[in-house]
Amino acid sequence: MSDSQTENSLAQESSLENPSPAGGGAIVATPPAGGRPRRRGVSWRERLEITVLSGPAIIVFIGFVILPVILAAYYGFFRWKGYGRPTDFVGLHNYVVILQDPEFRAALEHNLYILVLSLIIQGPIAILLALLLNRKMRGRSIIRVLIFVPWVVSEVIAGTGFSLMLSTQGAINDLLRNVGLGHFTADWLSDPNIALWALMGILTWKYIGFAVILFMAGMQNIPEELSEAAAIDGAGYWQIQRRITLPLLGPTIRIWAFLSIIGALQLFDLVYIIWGQYVAGTAGVSTMVTYMVQYGRNAGNYGYGSAVAVVVFFISLIVALGYQRFVLRRDTEGALTDGGKK
Amino acid sequence: MTRKFRAAALVALGASAALAMTACSGGSDNGGNGGSTNDTTKPVTMTLWTNATTGPGAKFFEDTAAAFTQAHPNVTIKIQTVQNEDLDGKLQTALQAGQGTAPDIFLQRGGGKMAAMVDAGQLMDISDSVSADTKASVGAGAFAAEQVEGKTYAMPVDVLPGGFWYSDTLFKKAGITTPPTTIDELNQAVTKLKAANITPIALGAKDAWPAAHWYYWFALRECSQDTLNSTAKTLKFDDECWTKAGNDLKTFADTKPFNNGFLNTSAQQGAGSSAGQVANHKAATELMGAWDPGQIAALTPDQKPLPDLKFTPFIQVPGGKGDPKAIMGGVDGYSCSAWAPKPACTDFLNYLTTKDVQVAYYKAFQAPPVNKDAQAAVTDPIIKATIDAFNQAPYVSQWLDTLYGQNVGNALNTAVVNLLAGKGSVDDIVKSVNNAADKG
Numbered sequence: 001m002s003d004s005q006t007e008n009s010l011a012q013e014s015s016l017e018n019p020s021p022a023g024g025g026a027i028v029a030t031p032p033a034g035g036r037p038r039r040r041g042v043s044w045r046e047r048l049e050i051t052v053l054s055g056p057a058i059i060v061f062i063g064f065v066i067l068p069v070i071l072a073a074y075y076g077f078f079r080w081k082g083y084g085r086p087t088d089f090v091g092l093h094n095y096v097v098i099l100q101d102p103e104f105r106a107a108l109e110h111n112l113y114i115l116v117l118s119l120i121i122q123g124p125i126a127i128l129l130a131l132l133l134n135r136k137m138r139g140r141s142i143i144r145v146l147i148f149v150p151w152v153v154s155e156v157i158a159g160t161g162f163s164l165m166l167s168t169q170g171a172i173n174d175l176l177r178n179v180g181l182g183h184f185t186a187d188w189l190s191d192p193n194i195a196l197w198a199l200m201g202i203l204t205w206k207y208i209g210f211a212v213i214l215f216m217a218g219m220q221n222i223p224e225e226l227s228e229a230a231a232i233d234g235a236g237y238w239q240i241q242r243r244i245t246l247p248l249l250g251p252t253i254r255i256w257a258f259l260s261i262i263g264a265l266q267l268f269d270l271v272y273i274i275w276g277q278y279v280a281g282t283a284g285v286s287t288m289v290t291y292m293v294q295y296g297r298n299a300g301n302y303g304y305g306s307a308v309a310v311v312v313f314f315i316s317l318i319v320a321l322g323y324q325r326f327v328l329r330r331d332t333e334g335a336l337t338d339g340g341k342k
Numbered sequence: 343m344t345r346k347f348r349a350a351a352l353v354a355l356g357a358s359a360a361l362a363m364t365a366c367s368g369g370s371d372n373g374g375n376g377g378s379t380n381d382t383t384k385p386v387t388m389t390l391w392t393n394a395t396t397g398p399g400a401k402f403f404e405d406t407a408a409a410f411t412q413a414h415p416n417v418t419i420k421i422q423t424v425q426n427e428d429l430d431g432k433l434q435t436a437l438q439a440g441q442g443t444a445p446d447i448f449l450q451r452g453g454g455k456m457a458a459m460v461d462a463g464q465l466m467d468i469s470d471s472v473s474a475d476t477k478a479s480v481g482a483g484a485f486a487a488e489q490v491e492g493k494t495y496a497m498p499v500d501v502l503p504g505g506f507w508y509s510d511t512l513f514k515k516a517g518i519t520t521p522p523t524t525i526d527e528l529n530q531a532v533t534k535l536k537a538a539n540i541t542p543i544a545l546g547a548k549d550a551w552p553a554a555h556w557y558y559w560f561a562l563r564e565c566s567q568d569t570l571n572s573t574a575k576t577l578k579f580d581d582e583c584w585t586k587a588g589n590d591l592k593t594f595a596d597t598k599p600f601n602n603g604f605l606n607t608s609a610q611q612g613a614g615s616s617a618g619q620v621a622n623h624k625a626a627t628e629l630m631g632a633w634d635p636g637q638i639a640a641l642t643p644d645q646k647p648l649p650d651l652k653f654t655p656f657i658q659v660p661g662g663k664g665d666p667k668a669i670m671g672g673v674d675g676y677s678c679s680a681w682a683p684k685p686a687c688t689d690f691l692n693y694l695t696t697k698d699v700q701v702a703y704y705k706a707f708q709a710p711p712v713n714k715d716a717q718a719a720v721t722d723p724i725i726k727a728t729i730d731a732f733n734q735a736p737y738v739s740q741w742l743d744t745l746y747g748q749n750v751g752n753a754l755n756t757a758v759v760n761l762l763a764g765k766g767s768v769d770d771i772v773k774s775v776n777n778a779a780d781k782g
Contacts, residue, residue, distance in 0.1 A: 079782060081749075082434055084462030097780045168603025169614060190605035192765060278550035278756055279605055282763045294756070297431075300455070300748035301782030 069313070072306040080303035089341035094307035102248055103281055103309070107291040108315075109194065110284065117200050118207075125204070126146070126211035126256075127249075131241060132218050135214065151209035159273030162202050163189065165275075189274065192284035194338075202270060207263070211256050213253055218252030219245060248302050251331040265316050288312045357520060380720075386686045387418045388446035390676075391433065393426040396705070402706035410693055417686045419447075420449030432454070437464045437679065438600040446682035446692060450496035450675040452487050453740055454747020459677075460490045460580040466678040469494045471688035476695045479713045483738045487673035496675035496690035499700075500709045503732045504555065504741075505670035507634045507724075508627035510539050510650040516626070521654035525594070528657050532599040535626050544625035546609030546616035547762060548756035551743060553604075555629055556594075557758045557771070558742040561587035562670050563659035565739050570664075570745070577750050577779055583663055588761065590659060595762050601625055605763050610637050617641055621648055629656070632728045633673055636708050653727040669735035672744065673712075747776075753778035 076094055078086035098104050106229065133144055150158065151286060165171045167187040173185040188198045227240045227246070268289035271280050277298055280286040286294075296305015368481045390407065394400045398422055407419035411611040416747065422445065424432055437459065444464070450456055455629035459465045472485075472494060484498040508521060512533070516538040522528040535542040547553040562570070573579065598674030599650060601607060601619060608615045609630075619625040621641035628634070658666040668701045676694060678687040693699060700716030703709070711717055717729050732738065743751025757774040766774075 005745065081458045081782060083437070083458040083464065094781075101777075163606070164614075167606050167614065186604050188603075190603050192763070238782070275606075276548045276608065279548055279759055280755065281761075282760050282765050294752065297782055298748070299752035299778070299782060300458070304781045 046165050072309045074306075074312075075303050076307035076310045078303040079301075081300050082302035086303060088303075090303075094304050095311065097304070098308055098311055103286070103295070104288070104291055106281065106284075107286040107288050111265055111267070111287050113196060114128060114200070114203070114267060114287070116263055118203060118264050121206055122208055122211055122260065123253070123257070126208055126215055127246075127253075129208070130215035130219060131245070134216060147212055148209040150206050151213075153206075155206075155269040156204070159270045160204055163274040166198060188281075190283060192282070195275075195283040199271065199274075202274075203267075206270070207260070211260070214252055214256050215308050217248060218249045222248045227307045254327055254331060258320075258328060261319060261323065262316065265312075265319060286317055288315070346700075372425075380637045383416055383545050385418070386683045387420065388682060388687060388690070389420045389422055391424055391429065391436075391445040391448040393424060393429050393449055395425055398706040402702055406694070406699055406702070407727070409699075410690055413693075414686070414689065417690070419690065425644060429723075437462075440464075441681040444679045444681055446679055446687055447676055448679070450488065450677040451744065452496065452673060452675060453744030454669065454749070455744075456488070456677070457490050457747065464680050464689065466680050466682055466684070467493050467495060468497065468678060468688050468691065471684075471692070472497070473692045476692050479697070479715055480695055481714065484673050484712045487738075487740055488569045488675045497694055498673045498675045498676040498693040498712045499694050499703060500674050500707065500712055501671055501729075501732055501738075502632040502674065502709060503669045503728050503735075503738070504559070504629065504631045505653055505655045505731060507620060507630055507638065508652055508654065509623055509648065510652050512623060512626040514541055517521050520708045521652070522657055523654075524658050524660070525590070529594070529597060532597055539666065541601045541619065541625040541628070542599045542614035543601070544605050544607070544619040544628045545604040545762075546628075547600075547759050548606050549609045550759050551741075552609045552616060552628075553762050554743060554755040554758040555631075555741070556672060557587060557591050557754070557761075559629065559656045560590040560655075560659065561664075561742065562668055562739055563588065563662040563664045563666065565664070566663040567668070567739070570739055570742075574745050577746060577775070579775045584775075585768055585770055586662075588771050591758070592761060592768055600762070605759070609639075613641060613664050615641070620651075632710060632725070635724055638734055639708075649726060653724045653731075655731045667735050668737055668739065669731055670739045671732065671742060672741055674709075748777055749782040750778045751780075 001231060004098075033201075075086055075093060077089060078091075079088040079090045082084035130145060133140055168187050168190065170188075170190065176185050183319075186194055189195055222245060226244050230240050230244055266289060267287045270289055271285055271290050272293070275283055275285060277294060280290045281294070288308070292305055292308040292312060295301060296308055355488070390403065392403050393400075394403060400421075403421045404410060407421055410419060430451075433448055434444070440535065455596060456465070463518075464763065469492075472540065476497075480498060484501055485494060488494055488496040488498055506521065516534040517529070518531050518534055521533045532542040545553055545556075561584060564587040565573075565581060569581045569583060573581070579585075601616070601624075604616075607619075610617050612618055613622055616625070616628050617630070617637040618641040620628050621638040630637075635651060635751065638651060639645065642648050642661055653668075654668065676691055678684075694703075695713055697713055697715045697719075700711040700713035701719045704711040704716060704720055704725070708722070708725065710720065710725055717733075720726050720729060739745065745756055746754065753774045754771065757771040761768065762769060
C-alpha cells in the first residue's frame, strides 16, 4: 500500500519535471520577462497554481488533523486540567492508569462485543436481504428505500427516538402490554443484561442498509453468465449463491467488514445520545470513546483524556493494519497499479 | 529540480499558513483595557457572559447593564449569552486565550473549577474591592463559596439551597399530613404513597448528579463540617462517615422508593424527566436544588407554576456527626477575569448585589437573592421557605461535586448511580473517589 503510494507520487513528480508538450508546454513556451531558462521545468505560474489550489486543503488538514493528533500525544504526558499551560509532567502515568482501570477494560470489552456481534448479525442478514432485493419482484424499490432510510437518518435523531421508545414508560413497553405480551416488557435501556442487546438491535437497524447497498452493488458486478452456466450445469438457486455469488462477493464483504470494524471501535454518538454522559458504564454499553469523554472532558482531566485518545488511536491502528495485512491483502494485490514490481 | 519545487511549495505553504494565523490573531483588540486604570472618564467597554439566554433572565442583564451605564457613563457593558451546557467549555477556551478574548465578567460556578482558574491566574482577586454595603447585606456564608484560601474571586448573586419539592395534593391523597423530617417518617411516607399507587420519588439518574445528591445529603448528615472541608483538600474519603452515608442510601434505596427506570430518566428534559413527573403529578416528590420550581413550572401542562408544590428540608439522620439543620446548595456568582479593567468591573459586581438589582434578579430568575434586604421582598411562599431554611442553617455546604472539583465529582456521581443500579457497592464509592485522583 505505502510502497505503491510513494511510487505514485514519484511518478507524478517526474511527470511534472518533464511536462508533456501538449499540457505544460504552452505555459513554458512563454517565459517571463526575467528570461528564465526554458529547462527550469515547472513555471512560477504553475507553482503558484499548485500552491494556491492545494494550500488551503493542506493547511486545514495539518491544522485540524495532524496538529491535534500531535497535541493529544503531547498532552497525554501531563496531568492537566485544561486551565493554563500543562506543566505537571507525569510521563507514562496516564497510560498506566488507563490500562489498569476496570472501567476502561469494560469499555474495551463492550467495543469488542459490538465489533464481533455487528459482523455476525449484520453480515448474514445483509447478504440475505441483498439476494432478495436483487431478484425482480413487486415492491422491490420501496423495500430498498425502507431498508436504506435508517442509514440516512442522523444518529442524534435515531438515538433520541429510540431512547424515548425504549424507555421504561416508553412506546415499546406500552405496545407489548396492550397486545397482551406484558410478560415481555423490560427495562430495555437500564438493565445491564439487556442494554447491550438493545444497542445491537439499534445498530443493526441503523447500519444494515449500508451493508445491503454495498452487497447489492457487489452483486451487480458479478457477470450474469456465470450463474447461467451453473444453472445449465444443473445447480440449484442456493448452490449458485453458495458457489458463485458468495466467493465473488468476497472483496465487497471484506471491505464492508473493515468499515464495520472501524465503526464499532469508534462507536460514540448513538451511545452518548441514548445513555447520556454518565450511565453508559452502568448500563454496560460504554465504549472507549464514551469513556474518553466521560473521564476526559466531563471530568475536566484534559491530559488524561488525551492519553485515552492516543490509546484508542493505537488500538484502531493496530486492528486496521492487521486487517489490511492479513485480510485485505489479497484484494489489493494486483489490483493496484505499481509500475516498479513487474 | 524536484527538490527545488518542493522547497518553493513549502515556502509558499509556510507563508500562507503564517498569513492565516495573523489573520486569526488580528481583530481581537477590543475588550479589556489591560488591567487597572483609575481614570473614571476614560471610556471602558466590558463583555459579560451569562447563561440566561432567553426570557426575563436575559432581559434582567440587559436592563442592569443599561442602568449601570447610566450611572457610569464611561462604562459600556456588552452582554453575551451562552447556552448553559456550552458555557463552561467556551469559557475555558476564552480564558485560555487570555487578554482580548476572555470575557471581563462571567458566571462563576465556584468550587474546583474556580480553584483551577485561580491556579492558572485567570481570575481577579476582588477581596479588597467588595464594598462595605455589600459586606453588610450579603452573608459570610455566601461569600465563603466564592473564596479560595481566604481570598474572594467572585461576587455571589443568588443562593440555591436544596431539599424536597413535593406535591401537597399527592401527599394528602396518600394520607401524609406533615412532610417527613426523619428517615423513619420518610420510609413511612414512601410506604403510604406506594399503597396509594403513587410513585413516591422521581429520580433523574441519567444525569447522575440528581442521584448523587441523595448521597451528598446523607453525607451532610453523617459527616461533620470539618470532615467535609478537610476532604476538599485531601480528596480522599478516609473518614468512616462516607461509608455510613453510603449505607444509609443503600438501605433507603433497597425499599425501592424511586420511579421505575430511573436510570434512564433525565432530570429536566420533557414530561418523562424527574421534574416532569412531579409537574404532571406522576410522582410525589424529588430531591433537588432551588431551581426546581422554575423547571417544574416549565413542564406542567399549562406551563404555569405547579400550584400545590411545596418545599421541605432534607430529613434528619440520627447519630450523624453533621448538624441536622445544615443545608447544601449552590451559590451562583460573577467573576472578573484577570484582564478586566479593575474599578469598572468590581464596581459592577458590587452593583449586582444592591437591593433593587437583587429584587429584580429574584423576579427574573425566581431564585432566592443573596442580599438580605432583597430577601425580605420575596413574596413567593416556596422561595420564602427555602430562604428560611437557608438562614436557619448553622452552615451551608456547596454541592459536593462542585466542592470536590469536576474530576472527583464525576467519579463520585457515577459511583452513586452504580450503587443505585445495583452494579456497585458502598465501598466502590469510596474506592472510585480515591482512584479518581490518579486521573487528574
